Amino acid sequence: TASLRDICYTAATRREHFRWRLAAVGQSRRQLAEALDAIADGGGASRDVALGQVKGRAPRPVFVFTGQGAQYPGMGAELYERHAAFRAAIDRCEALYLARRGTSLKALMWQGDEAALACTEHTQPALFALEYALAQLWRSWGIEPAAVIGHSVGEYVAAHVAGVFSLEDAFGLLLLRSELMGALPAGGAMLALQGP
Template sequence: LGADVVVGRARAAGETVMVFPGQGSQRLGMGAQLYEQFPVFAAAFDDVVDALDQYLRLPLRQVMWGDDEGLLNSTEFAQPSLFAVEVALFALLRFWGVVPDYVIGHSVGELAAAQVAGVLSLQDAAKLVSARGRLMQALPAGGAMVAVAASQHEVEPLLVEGVDIAALNAPGSVVISGDQAAVRLIANRLADRGYRAHELAVPHAFHSSLMEPMLEEFARLASEIVVEQPQIPLISNVTGQLANADYGSAGYWVDHIRRPVRFADSVASLEAMGTSCFIEAGPTSGLGAAIEQSLKSAEPTVSVSALSTDKPESVAVLRAAARLSTSGIPVDWQSVFDDRSTQTVNLPTYAFQRQRFWLDANRIGQGDPASQPQVQNVESRFWEAVEREDVDGLADSIGVTASAMQTVLPALSSWRRAERTQSELDSWRYQVTWLSSP
């Protein structure tokens, strides 16, 4: 099988959750390929960016799709950029029929979750996420964050004034945050005891006391937004439980900045409610390990990332859809191939019908045949049907009945294979060519 063929064993579909990652998962160019290839993503992205740009000092596309990595990684732009990609990804997956039963975000990712769940309008969410990034960016430097492979109970006794637990990502994965010198001292002590510790490349000490100078102004801005009840059940970072009736108030969003991200508790709550599929809707696949480590049941769980750093975005998101489909999660494939020249075929009900159904991977990504001249399109469909030994497709391409093609197709297919082989052999040989002299 080819590298891009996805194989799985479909089970009865359980409940799904869409996960929106936080700061640190951003990368230059994120969303650009999806924007070019999927109109639904592009339309949603345009709407989000239009809402955000009125609050930003630079056009967001210029930052996201430019070449200044430092500018993108600044909190002022990293947070709105992630919000834009995540909300547009949700729109694309929803168009493909992938509608989650729950949503959850990690840190600033919860603002994307709240928006797609209907808690916040797009305009209010854009106002909130841009203010969050801008006010954090204005804080003085001097903080640090360190991820530690230890439990909360192992880390808490070592905490000192000025250092907080910022995130509980998994039962054995904690992030500490605060004063740089104090954080590094605790990290060294943990490393001396055999715990792995890794300092995160972040510009600020998020979810620590160093955030407090921006909270009053943020609370004032957050008090101006309108909050609605979730249309999709949402898990709170602050409590690790389903959002309650008070969810989304100004006080909540202040606590969301200051208190730790209870991601492990959130995953445990989702597992207890019967969730069996986690879909990470962000530019990378950074939360998969934390999700798997937080699950307690031995029952198989599907964890899928919509995008990754090692594949083109269009390939990654289509593979994600294939992973979901082969795991029993419904995907509307007609919508996936919207506006493209594709056709369904009837697979054989028993073996040895001698008809080939494998897709030619070499043809994937060579453009939409519908955009080519009509004659070229018909010819392409004709020879593709011959190579697949697809009687119905061949008949359809030239407008005759399938019965008329039953006899001629084997001969055509044999000739086509021989012609391709000869063509390859000819390409390896020297050829004598006559040219007119000038």
């Protein structure tokens, strides 16, 4: 028999989404089977079962990619261990980072300290890798964005996800950007102006 995890994964990502939807909650396989049997026998919604019909079309998602400041040590480590698509994306960025900088991006993200990760030269590629890997994970689940948008580092990820740049070009530009910004004096600021 298939595992409950496999059944849920297949139902969510590999099957046509029909107008009628059902969600069942249970603490065991047996409880879920009983809830589903009750529906199959003509029962309606209950405390453990939600049943309904989709009205209209759901809006398609927009992927929003953040800029610097959202980083923290250990970000993405659990996703790397659990999801092949996320792992493959991080590994692609790791290879590009190693080729350019000669050090491990994964070690920086997961074994480095907060101060090291806060340096612009490290923060920007780490965030790019994380955001790119998250996009690849969502896509592996069948979720495609209707649009993408990003701020700062996120603009480079958004450009790649939108097909503007190859991964190599987007990540290479971001690495150069992080090096140039890292060479600037500390204490920069951002200015926002309201136009006419």
